[in-house]
Amino acid sequence: MNQERESIRGWATALWGEPAGVVAFQRKRFKLTLPNRQDIGTWSIGKKILYVLAFPIFIPYAIILYVLNFWEIYPKWPTRTGTLTVRGTLPYGPAIDFVDLMKKAPKKSWVVFSRSHVVFVQDGLDQGAPVPFWQSGPELNVELTPGAEEGALRIYWPEHGQAVLKLSEEEEALVRSFAQSYGEGWSRFR
Numbered sequence: 001m002n003q004e005r006e007s008i009r010g011w012a013t014a015l016w017g018e019p020a021g022v023v024a025f026q027r028k029r030f031k032l033t034l035p036n037r038q039d040i041g042t043w044s045i046g047k048k049i050l051y052v053l054a055f056p057i058f059i060p061y062a063i064i065l066y067v068l069n070f071w072e073i074y075p076k077w078p079t080r081t082g083t084l085t086v087r088g089t090l091p092y093g094p095a096i097d098f099v100d101l102m103k104k105a106p107k108k109s110w111v112v113f114s115r116s117h118v119v120f121v122q123d124g125l126d127q128g129a130p131v132p133f134w135q136s137g138p139e140l141n142v143e144l145t146p147g148a149e150e151g152a153l154r155i156y157w158p159e160h161g162q163a164v165l166k167l168s169e170e171e172e173a174l175v176r177s178f179a180q181s182y183g184e185g186w187s188r189f190r
Contacts, residue, residue: 005024009021020113026107026109031083032086079149094161102134105133116138
């Protein structure tokens with residue numbers, strides 16, 4: 001795993017001409033906060049069937065959440081490892097394109113990042129140069145926030161969209177060391 005990580009880091013550093021960090025990310029769930037977009041589309045068929053069968057049980061729960069939302073009381077539930085949170089306001093074109101592509105992408109991948117780039121590379125490619133399945137454009141901003149509750153790696157689009165990756169503790173430690181070495185001016189510690 002470390003050999004593959006170093007290989008991808010060398011590829012990105014040579015390609016971009018700036019230091020790059022590489023972390024493993026295994027997506028387990030989506031958390032969408034986009035107007036007019038429900039995250040039920042990211043569920044498996046088993047979860048959809050369970051949702052339909054258990055719907056009558058959740059009506060009191062939904063009423064309680066509605067009342068709490070009406071009074072602007074928001075419970076603070078911790079974000080679990082492997083969560084990809086995407087939020088935005090209208091228009092949110094790049095954020096939706098990102099979500100749609102990530103739904104089709106492999107769940108286990110490498111995230112390669114630098115000050116001005118983010119690339120998702122498929123895990124397990126032992127031959128040749130890595131092949132990215134999503135890469136950022138020049139309009140994107142990257143921020144490292146090690147120790148944050150929601151996630152350590154944030155991606156911002158100019159149209160008020162944002163994606164946050166909640167990494168494992170080991171990978172977050174790698175982001176923290178990268179931020180301490182190269183993150184002057186674009187990383188934030190919690």
